[in-house]
Amino acid sequence: MPTADEQHDMRPGLRAAAIVAPFITALVATLAAYLLLRQGLPDRMATHFGFNGADRYSPSSSALASYLVIFVIEAALFLIWALAGDDEDSAPGSFRTIVTLAWAAAMATAYLMYSLLQASTKSADGQDVSVPLHQFFIALAIGAAIALIGRFLRRRH
Numbered sequence: 001m002p003t004a005d006e007q008h009d010m011r012p013g014l015r016a017a018a019i020v021a022p023f024i025t026a027l028v029a030t031l032a033a034y035l036l037l038r039q040g041l042p043d044r045m046a047t048h049f050g051f052n053g054a055d056r057y058s059p060s061s062s063a064l065a066s067y068l069v070i071f072v073i074e075a076a077l078f079l080i081w082a083l084a085g086d087d088e089d090s091a092p093g094s095f096r097t098i099v100t101l102a103w104a105a106a107m108a109t110a111y112l113m114y115s116l117l118q119a120s121t122k123s124a125d126g127q128d129v130s131v132p133l134h135q136f137f138i139a140l141a142i143g144a145a146i147a148l149i150g151r152f153l154r155r156r157h
């Protein structure tokens with residue numbers, strides 16, 4: 001892994017690739033989960049959730065596309081964050097922190113998407129889909145674990 005100074009000197013294209021990589025990985029994992037679970041998915045799946053549960057539905061392939069858009073939005077937000085800083089004024093270690101947090105957010109979101117797909121397999125018509133609250137805590141724990149691992153790895157180098 002590049003040192004903090006080497007990361008600070010990375011070209012914007014390499015910096016962007018480092019930020020986008022976790023979201024591409026999460027997107028591929030979510031797509032793989034969809035392909036593995038698609039036989040058990042209902043024809044229409046929830047695409048929007050309110051306080052009372054699912055309130056908007058789409059065909060399963062359209063639902064998958066809307067779920068994957070979440071990764072694109074997350075990647076764009078992290079790219080803006082990472083590339084917005086002035087290269088001369090940015091601290092070298094901050095880019096590594098942003099990359100670590102990008103991995104944490106992407107993997108937590110991928111877990112939530114998998115949980116939603118898994119919950120959808122238990123609904124014949126896609127109307128009564130709910131993700132148990134403990135799944136959100138597991139996603140948070142996954143993100144926190146990745147962030148901690150990134151922090152400890154950063155201190156070792």
